[in-house]
Amino acid sequence: MSQQGYVATPPYSQPQPGIGLSPPHYGHYGDPSHTASPTGMMKPAGPLGATATGAMLPPGPPPPGPHQFGQNGAHAAGHPPQRFSGPPPVNNVASSYAPYQPSAQSSCPNSMSTSSVTQLGSQLSAMQINSYGKSSGVAPASQGPPGPLSVTSFQTPPRPPQPSILQPGSQVLPPPPTKLNGPGASPLPPAMYRPDGLAGPPPPNAQYQPPPLSGQTLGAGYPPQQANSGPQMAGAQLSYPGGFPGSPAQMAGPPQPQKKLDLDSIPSPIQVIENDRASRGGQVYATNTRGQIPPLVTTDCIIQDQGNASPRFIRCTTYCFPCTSDMAKQAQIPLAAVIKPFATIPSNEVRMIYSLYLVNHGESGPVRCNRCKAYMCPFMQFIEGGRRYQCGFCNCVNDVPPFYFQHLDHIGRRLDHYEKPELSLGSYEYVATLDYCRKNKLPNPPAFIFMIDVSYSNIKNGLVKLICEELKTVLEKLPKEEQEETSAIRVGFITYNKVLHFFNVKSNLAQPQMMVVTDVGEVFVPLLDGFLVNYQESQSVIHNLLDQIPDMFADSNENETVFAPVIQAGMEALKAADCPGKLFIFHSSLPTAEAPGKLKNRDDKKLVNTDKEKILFQPQTNVYDSLAKDCVAHGCSVTLFLFPSQYVDVASLGLVPQLTGGTLYKYSNFQMHLDSQQFLNDLRNDIEKKIGFDAIMRVRTSTGFRATDFFGGILMNNTTDVEMAAIDCDKAVTVEFKHDDKLSEDSGALIQCAVLYTTISGQRRLRIHNLGLNCSSQLGDLYKSCETDALINFFAKSAFKAVLHQPLKVIREILVNQTAHMLACYRKNCASPSAASQLILPDSMKVLPVYMNCLLKNCVLLSRPEISTDERAFQRQLVMTMGVADSQLFFYPQLLPIHTLDVKSTTLPAAVRCSESRLSEGGIFLLANGLHMFLWLGVSSPPELIQGIFNVPSFAHINTDMTLLPEVGNPYSQQLRMIMGIIQQKRPYSMKLTIVKQREQPEMVFRQFLVEDKGLYGGPSYVDFICCVYKEICQLLN
């Protein structure tokens, strides 16, 4: 939405006392700086294409600060974001990585050349291996002669279990600080091994015990990683097959130079996930302590809001910010939060059905700080007997409004502390007053408009019929408020090919009426009354229409389609009805018909791996960019279901969905009998999703730092207001912070995220999330508090944003360099003294190298002509709005052994590492990454399992041409389908199942997901990558 609705309306046009005094101004939507906005911002939404890029921005120089706030290049008006800004890359890196002299050339370009691999291979052969603490013993470095490289990581002891029941106010102390990684760490052996597995807390000095010298078995709950040790598959790619973990020979005695570095001697993501599950899974995590580190996204636990937002809403790259910007520059750890404001809360955590506590102050509206406009929250300190309060964000002392007065108790807390959600909870909602509404008028409930491409091929292949049939069912499930009987959402229908057909489905009509708009150059809405209707009231007319549509166009030979006019039509209809809403567009082809937004096939593989590759990710025309701006200005979100059979230019077609908080679904080469289920699941899920419309998000921070960059399905017309036509439960916005002053260890770093939005029933609300982080002047504290999953989410989004402006090679080098910088800084400043040849990883970043390598090998960053341009554009867009749990699974898929299934268990089998070395001819494995699911069958899979799952006698009888497993009434089948259901749960995209037989052609697709191995289309293996990171670190340290 644009500013104009808010600008001229009181009370915001009257500057608040104190507001003009202390920059930066964080006044909310009516910030006085907006009242002074140049008239250029008042531009009425013009017809399609009338808005030139940048027209929405105030004239004159860009806002101060190093950052541009466009969602993509098209908005950034030629100013690429700082992180990946322009050539030459080396200088750029040098400017921001002060303490280190960056190597002029990254020694590890992503697509590693054969020569560099060979080089590494020879280096590897001379390496000392200090195994990462798994089932193998680890010799302290000081005990063995130094070798060229050893991999070591610190392990923190599991945190003590937290009390499972917590009363409000009970204080749970954070886990005792571990000194292992801290700067004051005693000179411990650099590597550590816990012989007692993870059953129960260790004896006080367990971590200091000398490592055992023989192989040990793991504690309960830790099935060995090596699911089996069957023969290697033909064509095995892993060049360093390792011995069984913990083999005594590997560890005891002097180093054995002939031994090669293998997977088992470098940190395992699976081990890290399982460790966290074992120590924190199933427990209550209470958010009552500032700066505490939540369980990993992969750990199931019960979260209790006690004053800070649940990690389901906000996760951070680190929960302890460095006190100074110098420290931040030294460590090069991005300071960022991944915010998912509408995250789904599991039923055992909800206090209210569906939503958060709702605070209603009537006409007074929310209580806010006069200066910085922060909302009342647990960070406000009441003083003077409760008559005033000091803002935790800007320190301004405010009077408590008379209606809000309350006495304080003996510890200075208000007597009503636990009765008021805004005083005791991290997350809650406010009812917004008229001042927060467009034109000072309460909004109308949103509308959904269904827009179906009825060109020849869609009719012919039955897609139109499928959509129409399904709509009859899903319209019954339109989202509604829990207290309401029927949904307030109105619905409308449009079909199109190169012209548009609007339908009148007014309830009193016997038959729907069609109105054709042929002037696609300037779309208008031919009817107001009867286009958007209540589904229940018009049900029979709507069903009548949906029955007729497939036949209506059965004789059409029209192959050409338009696209931008379709979005324009939907938006104009919402505008005319004065409501926000969502367009569901079902589209198949490149829009080549003469109209605005017409596209040509510009897929040029010759651009791959050149400096011009970025063009492939940019939209072909600026029509879609201006259209997206208009849509956001009118609260119109666009969700696109694409069914391409060839290149359709996803980079152009997907732009409006991305910038309007919609979702892009892509079903390439859609086949009715195989892909219907996946599409229908997505459609149902999308319609029923929890969603807010016409939203503006503002992230406020305490003094000393501020939000400087934003990534997600958003648009920004100034530096602070994050505008979203809609935001649903699966969408996250990643926010980067920078220092603008010193932070204090006492007051910490506070974040308040406020989202003003319209509910599905048309109420205007404010959703508030608060989170307090620690600050420290010790680098060790910073490293101790990092979350690798959130770091990868941030790196992925910032890199994927940068592909619009910069050569991919430069982006890959920056990622590798930054990884090395972060680890080198730790090595230099935090790790206890040890042999220079050791690679020492902070406990919180043990798996950073493997995850970073997965990101580097993703098809977006990998310049390979084998991968379709549309698929790369699609994945780029997908990741831009992902939350931490989804990006974790996407970059490091889940690989589960199925052949060892315990049919009596109700939990998932323990995952294994994504490497071919973990597969076996006698095994069956399930792999999922959030988009795809594979069931891989070894050639010697047990016949009883094959019978159980497929109901056929042998491997040879399995028909791989299926996307659903047959429902066979035995425990194996039931168990496997239950597991698949659990994996699918809570994921935004329905995963299509592919059955893969070992040594058959489709196995190639599956192998791309074995991300610890060398990439099928290039990209180093994890082992090679960690060696290259090590080399980089050595260069930095020397």
Ligand SMILES: [Zn+2]
């Ligand atoms: Zn304030």
